[in-house]
Amino acid sequence: MKKTIFVLILLFIVSFSCSSVDTTGTPKPSPETGLYFPPINSDTWETTSVAELNWNVAALQPLLDFVEDRGSKAFLILKDGKIVVEWYGNGADAGTNLVWNSAAKNLAAFTTGIAQVEGHLAIDEASNVYLGEGWSHLTPEQESNIKIRHHLTMTTGLDYTVPNNNCTDKDCFEFKNEPGTFWYYHNGAYTILHDIVAGAVNTEFKTYFNEKLRDKIGMQGAWVPFGYNNLYFSTARSMARFGLLNLNKGVWDGEVILNDEAYFNAMTNSSQNLNKAYGYLYWLNGKDSYRGPGLTFEFQGKLIPNAPDDLYAGLGKDDQKMYVLPSQNLVIIRMGDDAGESLLGPSSFDNELWGEINKLVD
Numbered sequence: 001m002k003k004t005i006f007v008l009i010l011l012f013i014v015s016f017s018c019s020s021v022d023t024t025g026t027p028k029p030s031p032e033t034g035l036y037f038p039p040i041n042s043d044t045w046e047t048t049s050v051a052e053l054n055w056n057v058a059a060l061q062p063l064l065d066f067v068e069d070r071g072s073k074a075f076l077i078l079k080d081g082k083i084v085v086e087w088y089g090n091g092a093d094a095g096t097n098l099v100w101n102s103a104a105k106n107l108a109a110f111t112t113g114i115a116q117v118e119g120h121l122a123i124d125e126a127s128n129v130y131l132g133e134g135w136s137h138l139t140p141e142q143e144s145n146i147k148i149r150h151h152l153t154m155t156t157g158l159d160y161t162v163p164n165n166n167c168t169d170k171d172c173f174e175f176k177n178e179p180g181t182f183w184y185y186h187n188g189a190y191t192i193l194h195d196i197v198a199g200a201v202n203t204e205f206k207t208y209f210n211e212k213l214r215d216k217i218g219m220q221g222a223w224v225p226f227g228y229n230n231l232y233f234s235t236a237r238s239m240a241r242f243g244l245l246n247l248n249k250g251v252w253d254g255e256v257i258l259n260d261e262a263y264f265n266a267m268t269n270s271s272q273n274l275n276k277a278y279g280y281l282y283w284l285n286g287k288d289s290y291r292g293p294g295l296t297f298e299f300q301g302k303l304i305p306n307a308p309d310d311l312y313a314g315l316g317k318d319d320q321k322m323y324v325l326p327s328q329n330l331v332i333i334r335m336g337d338d339a340g341e342s343l344l345g346p347s348s349f350d351n352e353l354w355g356e357i358n359k360l361v362d
Contacts, residue, residue: 035329036081037244037253040218045237048082050360059359060085066356070349071319073098073336074236077357080329081244088236090336097221097233098335101316102345104223104232105281107209107242108193109152110250112280113263114212121200123148130199131192136173150179151193152280153271160184166228168192183274185293185344187229190281194230205230217241217252236333239314239322243331246312246324268312277303283346285311293344303346306354315345321353332357 038045050057064087067075073092077085088094100107115121121130126144128135136143136158150156157177164172166187173188194205201208206223214221219241221234245251246268250258258264267280270287275298277283277290286309289298304311307323314322318338324331339349 034080035244035248038081038218038241042218046082047086048079048084050084053079053084055084055360056362059356063356063360067334067353070339070353071337072334072339074333075335076236076240076331076333078240078244078331081247081331083240092336094237095235097235099316099320100232100234100239100314100335101318101320102187103239103314103316103320103322104230105190105316106246106314106322107213107232108190108197108205109267109279109281110242110246110258111205111209111213112148112152112193112197113250113258113260113267115197115200115208116263117258117260118201121148121196123152127151127192127196130196132199135170135192137171138173138175142175146179148193148196149271151189151196152267154183154185154189154278154281155180155272155274156186156189157182158186158189160186162188164188164228166191168195168228180272181274183272183278183291184296185291187344191228191230213257216255216257217245236335239333239335240331243322243324243333247326247329247331279312283313283315285309285313290346292346304350304354306351306358315350317344318342319347319349321350328361330361 036046050060067087068089071090073088073090073096075085075087076083092098112123116123124147127146127148128143133140133143146156157175157179159174159176162172162174168188168191197208198205219234219238221232221238223230223232245257249261250256250264268282268284269279270276270284271279275291276287283303285303285307287302289300290303291298308325308327310327311323311325313324319334319336321334334353339347341347341349
């Protein structure tokens, strides 16, 4: 009996010593990845310095001047999960809630993956399984051919030439192409994905998102209806938390948030051959061609030539940026006003910004 008690005590000690939190409550780096994760419900976030990383200290202030001059309100760089650079300006501070615009599409893709893991839906099912028949102005056969996957990849085939590309009314969803045969950045076709997930999980999208994703990683923020769009607002640190979750492939400090490695890999890699720089609502660098929002033609070359090839990103209107770089354990956030071009996602600012970042990091 004494031997059994001793073994149990020993196991408890070993288990506690391997925990991601020490006796002072300070988070330790994840034992699996070496990444640091900030605690939940706390403003505590460990930092490291440009000098400690042997980066180019002389390049830091020019970089900050650049982001300030280009309308930025928040700019963060995380290395191994720790904050290296945290800057606010142009009327914003650490507590300011800023709009993600289309960078929030990544939140929806991630949430859809969680719903699939939990058995609420399968992305190869028809959208009308959860939207109900007649959600569009298509024939029943045309409608049944549109799968959830097509909403995730911008390949629904719905008519993008309608007067309002954001519209989610039935009459705005007209047939133009067979699903999976043409890529176009159709906001309405994306937005209705929220309704698909809500129909599958039998609760509001925002409620499910908050429970399964936001609250589990210590984010704050809220979805706000704006016309036909659902916009997400949060602090820059909350976007950084989501970027860190992506960097660790859906695992937050040992807790699995998205328990489907195949889905995560598909989400952050080319989802089709029509736009190789697009996954499941994620933008991808390092491909030999790409298509942009609002355009029907293809550009040759990489999406962001100055950035590393393995970068994937959430890119929103007016230059909301969430960059994730697995090869360097970096997460970089930029939020604020547009930097000179009011575009829906990728812009020339991406490449200009990376030209400045490279001077710091290289």
